[in-house]
Amino acid sequence: MVEEKERLPREVVAMRVAKELPDGGFVNLGIGIPTLVSNFIPDGSVVFYHSESGVLNCGPLAEEDEQDIDLINAGGQFLQMVPGMAFFSTVEGFAMIRGGHVDVTVLGAHQVSATGDLANWMLPERGVGNIGGAMDLAAGARQVIVAMEHTDRNDGPKVVQECSYPITGKGCVSLIVTDLAVMEPTPEGLVLKEVAPGWTVEEVQKLTGAALIVPPDLREYEL
Amino acid sequence: MLQGKLYGSPQAAVADIPDGSTILVAGYAGYGIAEGLLAALLELGSKDLTIIYRDGPYSDMGLGALPSIEKLVSSGRVTKLISPIPYSPGSGSDIEECWQAGQLEIEIVPQGILVERLRAGGAGIGGVFLPTAIGTRFESGRERRTFPQGEAVLELPLKADYALIKVAEVDTLGNSIYHGSGRNWAPVMAMAARITIAEAERIVEPGELDPEAIISPGIFVNRIVAAT
Amino acid sequence: MPPRLDELTMARRAASELQPGQVAALGSGLPARVAEVVPNGAAIQLLSDGGALGYSLTGGADSAGGPSLCGPNGLPVALEKGGSVVGMADWAALLRGGHVEVAIVQPARVSAAGDLLGWTTAATPGLFAPGRTVDLAAGGCKVIAMLPHIGSDNSPNIVAESIPVADGRSCVSMVITDIAVIRVEDGVLVLSEVAPGWRFDDIAAMTGAPLSPSGDLKEMAPNLEHLKTERPGKVFPDGPSAITDLQDGATVMIDGFGGPGGMAHHLLVSLRDRGTKGLTIISNTIGIARIVNFGTPAGKLAIDHSILVENGQVAKAIATYPVSPSASRPSTFELAYRRGEVELELVPQGTLAERLRAGGAGIYAFYTPTGAGTLIAEGKESRVIDGKEYILEQALTADFCLIRGHKADTLGNVVYKGTSRNFNAVMAPSARVTIVEVDEVVEAGELAPELIVTPGIYVDRIVIRPEGFSPYE
Numbered sequence: 063m064v065e066e067k068e069r070l071p072r073e074v075v076a077m078r079v080a081k082e083l084p085d086g087g088f089v090n091l092g093i094g095i096p097t098l099v100s101n102f103i104p105d106g107s108v109v110f111y112h113s114e115s116g117v118l119n120c121g122p123l124a125e126e127d128e129q130d131i132d133l134i135n136a137g138g139q140f141l142q143m144v145p146g147m148a149f150f151s152t153v154e155g156f157a158m159i160r161g162g163h164v165d166v167t168v169l170g171a172h173q174v175s176a177t178g179d180l181a182n183w184m185l186p187e188r189g190v191g192n193i194g195g196a197m198d199l200a201a202g203a204r205q206v207i208v209a210m211e212h213t214d215r216n217d218g219p220k221v222v223q224e225c226s227y228p229i230t231g232k233g234c235v236s237l238i239v240t241d242l243a244v245m246e247p248t249p250e251g252l253v254l255k256e257v258a259p260g261w262t263v264e265e266v267q268k269l270t271g272a273a274l275i276v277p278p279d280l281r282e283y284e285l
Numbered sequence: 286m287l288q289g290k291l292y293g294s295p296q297a298a299v300a301d302i303p304d305g306s307t308i309l310v311a312g313y314a315g316y317g318i319a320e321g322l323l324a325a326l327l328e329l330g331s332k333d334l335t336i337i338y339r340d341g342p343y344s345d346m347g348l349g350a351l352p353s354i355e356k357l358v359s360s361g362r363v364t365k366l367i368s369p370i371p372y373s374p375g376s377g378s379d380i381e382e383c384w385q386a387g388q389l390e391i392e393i394v395p396q397g398i399l400v401e402r403l404r405a406g407g408a409g410i411g412g413v414f415l416p417t418a419i420g421t422r423f424e425s426g427r428e429r430r431t432f433p434q435g436e437a438v439l440e441l442p443l444k445a446d447y448a449l450i451k452v453a454e455v456d457t458l459g460n461s462i463y464h465g466s467g468r469n470w471a472p473v474m475a476m477a478a479r480i481t482i483a484e485a486e487r488i489v490e491p492g493e494l495d496p497e498a499i500i501s502p503g504i505f506v507n508r509i510v511a512a513t
Numbered sequence: 514m515p516p517r518l519d520e521l522t523m524a525r526r527a528a529s530e531l532q533p534g535q536v537a538a539l540g541s542g543l544p545a546r547v548a549e550v551v552p553n554g555a556a557i558q559l560l561s562d563g564g565a566l567g568y569s570l571t572g573g574a575d576s577a578g579g580p581s582l583c584g585p586n587g588l589p590v591a592l593e594k595g596g597s598v599v600g601m602a603d604w605a606a607l608l609r610g611g612h613v614e615v616a617i618v619q620p621a622r623v624s625a626a627g628d629l630l631g632w633t634t635a636a637t638p639g640l641f642a643p644g645r646t647v648d649l650a651a652g653g654c655k656v657i658a659m660l661p662h663i664g665s666d667n668s669p670n671i672v673a674e675s676i677p678v679a680d681g682r683s684c685v686s687m688v689i690t691d692i693a694v695i696r697v698e699d700g701v702l703v704l705s706e707v708a709p710g711w712r713f714d715d716i717a718a719m720t721g722a723p724l725s726p727s728g729d730l731k732e733m734a735p736n737l738e739h740l741k742t743e744r745p746g747k748v749f750p751d752g753p754s755a756i757t758d759l760q761d762g763a764t765v766m767i768d769g770f771g772g773p774g775g776m777a778h779h780l781l782v783s784l785r786d787r788g789t790k791g792l793t794i795i796s797n798t799i800g801i802a803r804i805v806n807f808g809t810p811a812g813k814l815a816i817d818h819s820i821l822v823e824n825g826q827v828a829k830a831i832a833t834y835p836v837s838p839s840a841s842r843p844s845t846f847e848l849a850y851r852r853g854e855v856e857l858e859l860v861p862q863g864t865l866a867e868r869l870r871a872g873g874a875g876i877y878a879f880y881t882p883t884g885a886g887t888l889i890a891e892g893k894e895s896r897v898i899d900g901k902e903y904i905l906e907q908a909l910t911a912d913f914c915l916i917r918g919h920k921a922d923t924l925g926n927v928v929y930k931g932t933s934r935n936f937n938a939v940m941a942p943s944a945r946v947t948i949v950e951v952d953e954v955v956e957a958g959e960l961a962p963e964l965i966v967t968p969g970i971y972v973d974r975i976v977i978r979p980e981g982f983s984p985y986e
Contacts, residue, residue, distance in 0.1 A: 145492025156863030160409030198863030314587030374636030411880030420682030465580030
């Protein structure tokens with residue numbers, strides 16, 4: 063067992079992901095850590111948010127006293143009306159996703175494999191799960207970034223050689239950002255790009271279910 | 286900082302269209318044609334173009350639509366046209382002459398099939414089984430299959446490098462609305478192109494358009510130029 | 514020989530064929546002239562691929578200053594009250610999806626088998642450009658051909674032999690010429706009407722295929738009186754009265770993305786009260802608003818699909834997000850599923866939307882990359898197209914669709930509000946009977962035609978949500 067060391071807070075993971083979003087790009091954020099990403103867009107950058115609920119250019123969440131059931135995001139949270147919004151039907155919303163018009167999606171995951179398979183829709187022990195928009199995002203967004211904790215509640219690895227849970231998409235993840243590391247799935251295997259401050263490669267490897275390829279330019283987590 | 290979508294002139298908006306591009310040109314019977322962009326494309330001189338559009342000049346009706354495509358063809362810039370009806374029959378179009386002289390390839394696609402192939406391209410669909418072409422010459426070379434609804438043939442998606450569309454109003458984020466028959470092919474073509482360039486009658490700030498009224502959300506519109 | 518009919522008389526004869534409530538798609542040439550003879554305010558709607566649904570040459574009384582629109586010949590038209598603007602993809606979907614009752618085309622030639630060769634196809638030899646003709650011919654509706662009986666060289670335009678470059682096969686059911694009306698009945702041409710003064714023998718001599726006289730052969734007498742009625746009303750007094758024919762075992766689409774927005778709560782309650790059993794419900798969730806808060810007031814429960822599940826009415830759900838996000842707070846559906854009382858077909862959200870669109874737009878099946886290589890792909894054809902893996906998904910339709918709009922006009926044109934549009938607009942075209950629950954019904958012509966999201970052609974019944982109705986109980 064690795065000794066209890068401090069991992070990065072969720073906000074820092076989100077901040078690291080935010081660096082990956084292209085200026086002026088269209089981005090779809092999943093629930094959990096991904097939702098936090100919108101708080102950390104670098105000054106001077108603009109990102110447009112797409113939601114499967116049928117709205118483009120989503121802005122901040124609505125205050126409690128101005129909630130409108132006709133203005134929600136895909137997580138069911140109430141949105142504020144902001145200038146430049148556009149409403150559309152679900153079929154158009156997913157044409158945007160599948161058609162490659164959404165530049166980046168940031169999703170949470172139960173497991174991600176070394177070759178970029180994503181499992182995030184079903185825990186086998188429950189026997190039933192929700193797909194929602196996840197499979198379309200996995201298959202359609204130009205870039206799929208996973209933002210999650212490095213391990214599950216029992217410190218079991220979530221980054222694995224092969225997913226044991228039912229997958230959402232094959233080879234779709236291009237970057238994994240966790241509270242310990244930044245990793246890039248490649249056909250050759252999982253490349254460790256960055257590690258959290260204070261953590262060694264060996265410590266991260268012990269909590270990872272796939273062999274990490276350590277490149278010469280390995281860096282500390284960059285914000 | 287975000288590079289805005291606004292371009293100062295039609296010339297600037299089309300300046301990077303290289304030789305060999307596939308270009309969608311929206312328009313129907315003279316409505317909704319980005320004449321300024323087409324003129325700029327002619328001026329630019331890109332060659333070996335494939336142009337996908339609905340119809341040719343309706344000269345018999347006095348609308349004078351799409352002379353720019355005729356000019357692009359007659360000046361030898363176009364290798365191929367894909368259209369349901371590339372010129373008005375009997376109008377003595379340059380397009381017809383160039384085609385008969387073997388200087389131009391034309392692929393005829395019925396318009397309902399063409400629009401669905403473009404939509405498939407824009408929506409990331411790998412192919413659609415449509416009943417339309419069954420029993421006609423448009424079935425040839427295509428896979429036919431029986432479904433509970435009946436017979437259908439597989440139509441493959443069409444995508445393009447650029448789309449030139451005309452919009453009535455656009456905000457600076459690219460959210461667009463059309464007027465009347467000006468809508469026609471533009472919403473689908475805007476989806477199916479890598480870069481969609483909108484020539485706008487009116488450009489407004491975000492928030493000035495009713496978000497319920499927007500037909501082409503800004504995600505589909507990459508460049509904006511004012512119509513002159 | 515007696516005089517031949519002029520174009521407008523032919524147009525009047527074609528218009529006489531239309532029945533109140535129908536939608537007719539017009540081609541260019543002679544068919545476009547039908548718009549000149551249909552009386553303003555007639556109980557039918559004309560569709561032009563120029564983007565006008567419900568138009569006439571001059572439009573209804575209040576349409577001045579409306580959108581600039583053209584007919585199939587490129588000439589200006591105006592919307593009638595309750596007309597709407599559609600794009601090219603909508604036009605194709607309306608035809609292919611079987612939403613248009615009559616298509617009127619001008620062929621250069623028609624065969625005894627009902628094959629047709631469009632005029633533009635014939636006028637572009639070697640190239641054979643059909644424009645819209647193939648789509649009109651394949652629309653799955655009644656196809657009427659309008660053309661001169663003989664060509665300028667006196668050769669017959671109606672022929673016995675098969676047409677090699679036909680734009681449609683066995684599609685024409687009626688031919689209206691400048692001297693006759695001929696019905697195509699299983700490959701046999703039956704002369705049913707003659708122009709004033711014309712005799713069977715003379716017409717038969719000018720026809721290139723065998724012609725039989727109809728038992729009730731008569732003189733052509735176009736009559737448009739039957740179109741001068743009100744279009745049948747679609748507004749029902751309340752939810753229960755709108756679903757009296759919704760039977761056990763029906764497949765029903767009900768939206769509601771997740772929360773209470775966009776859900777036809779009054780219709781849902783009406784369906785629960787009706788007690789219809791064995792339902793297959795197509796929806797995004799099958800009731801999670803009840804367990805996920807979504808702004809529900811304290812002490813209340815959100816009305817959602819759960820009320821049907823609780824009442825034992827649901828046999829199967831087709832859904833994308835069927836259970837609670839939290840395993841510790843299972844939804845009514847999840848509990849019933851665990852007890853084996855309901856079936857579940859789990860579908861990715863975008864695939865569900867696309868399958869519904871396909872159902873409404875006459876697309877039989879399509880390849881999508883979504884779900885390739887996952888459990889969803891099991892039992893489905895997988896295919897690599899252009900280097901990418903896709904799976905084949907089938908169109909989805911239903912018997913009934915219960916949707917939630919914001920406002921409708923009396924003809925069923927619907928606008929939505931914000932994110933509550935979502936699946937509602939996608940489902941509306943894909944059910945046999947679509948019922949919309951709205952906050953307000955206005956007169957035809959009061960909704961801006963450019964803003965109409967779901968044209969009335971897709972909506973069969975309208976119910977006003979009762980005043981003070983709460984989505985919570």
